[in-house]
Amino acid sequence: MRKQRAKVVRVGVDLAKSVVQVHAVDAGGAVIAAKQLPRAGFLPWCEQLPQGCLVAIEACSAAHHWARRLLAMGIDVRLVAPAFVAPYRMSGKTGKNDANDAAAICEAASRPQMRFVPVKTPDQQSWRAIHTLREGYIIERGSCMNRARGVLAEFGVLFPLSTEKFHNELLGVLRGSDDELTPLARMALRKCLAHFDELEGQIAWCTQQIERHVATDPRAKLAMSVFGVGALTASALVASVGNMNHFKNGRQFSAWLGLVPRMSSTGGRPKLGPITKRGDAYLRKLLVLGGRAVLTAVSRRDDAFSKWAVQLHARVGWSKAIVAIANKNARILWGVLSEGRDRSEDPRH
Template sequence: MAEITRALIARVGVDLSKRVFHVHAVERGGRVVVAKAMSPQRFVSWCAELPAGCLVAMETCGGAHHVARRLRLLGLDARLIAGHFVTPYRMAGRSGKNDANDAAAICEAAGRPHMRFVPVKTAEQQGQLAVHRLREGFKEERTALINRIRGLLAEFGLVFPQSPEALRKVMADVIEDASNALPGVARLALQRAHLHWIEIELQMTWCDERINAHVRSDERAKAAASLHGIGPVTASALAASVGDFRQFDSARQFSAWLGLVPSQNSTGGKASLGRITKRGDDYLRTLLIQGAKSAVMSAGKRCDRISRWLVQLKERVGWQKAVVALANKNARILWAVLTRGVAFNPDHVPEPPAARCCLKPAA
């Protein structure tokens, strides 16, 4: 009976957690066939007996890409859905959230013809992103440590310029200077903080070395690094996060996925554009904008077509809008470069669209 029931399954929604997976399966007509909780090991064994090509949908969460890769090895069509696309399909609404309702909502959302799915990342992609996550953690820890050191020094009347380089230059002298007001225990504490700072810098240097090695070995990352405003960190993160850029139908769709297009509140045929949507991956969008700041600041030193456009745009709309505009342009150029297999040319002049003939052919 179990085999007969399992052969009828056309679509499965799974709510993942660390110890329990809640499964909601339906047949082609939409009738519920299975609705129960399983252990992760039992779930994989259960999926091994599903029909080949059966759609198994999950919400994006920790471990979802790993589960999806395992299911694809079993010949199943494993897909991931962003959580904010699942919520509208929960029949009980926001107040009725539980594992069973979430699994049913995932199953329902996966059956919509226009649903957008999250591409499943490979283990290599996630490995490279692990270096980026580690680097971001070290960077935040370094900032917190520097602020902590400044606060401790200020308690004893020692104030220095607000620059990590300026503080690094005087740290050793401050600790060794016997003429200042630092007591002995405070010197020991600052000495340990200084050593911790040095250790964090070494860890970040290791992360940067791994990122640079990834850029040298990956053709997509190497091509991305050739754009103005995209450095090794941004190039590596884009290559590892996106994977195949052909999953986006157009350059604008890729830019919209990054949250770099204006939000809309249009009605009655009147277009009303606002700030950028800020959807998608915050890390990638931040890297693109931070890199664009550097490119805008140095645009006056270059004479290529994009740099001249940046100088004029900065004078017309201001520095901040020019930065966001360049980040948006870089995203679109990057999509074109990696999907068409062409090299980046800052003096490229796009061909005008062909004139459309509006006349009907003679009868």
């Protein structure tokens, strides 16, 4: 087996929680090894690979961790986006399993035009974790408020939707006595209010950390020079994209975010649909929200970008204009971060 291992030129790896499926081929594409390894046996197996061997991993959970471990061993590692792997699965959608996925990853990595996912650093993943936790706390806060509203509605108490008013309004209800709330219901709602306050504290802490990130990271500061990009977007962008030069141009970056229209063209007749919504959904959402903020403010500005946005709004309507602004800002961000140029210094901005 040691002699066969020396012939391996490319390995496809499908990760799972407790096992790792590998698919190794030689220079001619012949299969050298297709086996399932225990998690603890994966790195020792990789240590036996020849110098210059390419190891391709699907960009899923823990992929960046394994990639960093393999890079430290001197192995050439590439991360392949799941969307680029599926077309190379020979058995199609009906034959998905670990072995077929590993073979598809290996085949996808062999394509000359394949685009790979940059390996994130621990710092990038740490900052992205703050964003992920913050989003989760916000969802939990909404659920907590809705539960309280549902309980109060059963007792004939109507409650406002505003998050800002929730604490004081619920506290007022609990201190009052002109309703049908029983002592047990009041006790339960007090616990609900305490949970709400705890979530508010968690969200505030995450927001403070994100603001600190933007204040100390020069690339995040550059991103914030773009009209419509705030602290959340700037921090998430730096945490999600290590080096903007991995993208050939701004359109490729925008396509990676899923902000370009779907195409279904044939016979020279172009047909464009809604945006693809591929890539990073969280970052795309932040850019779209930033586009909405831009469109709200452009009527009070007189620069070229704002004039373009006003004309765009008049031509295509509110929703399409917001997405178009998000698309344009994605391209601008690519230029700003790849060139290291502050957008606020641009007289056209």
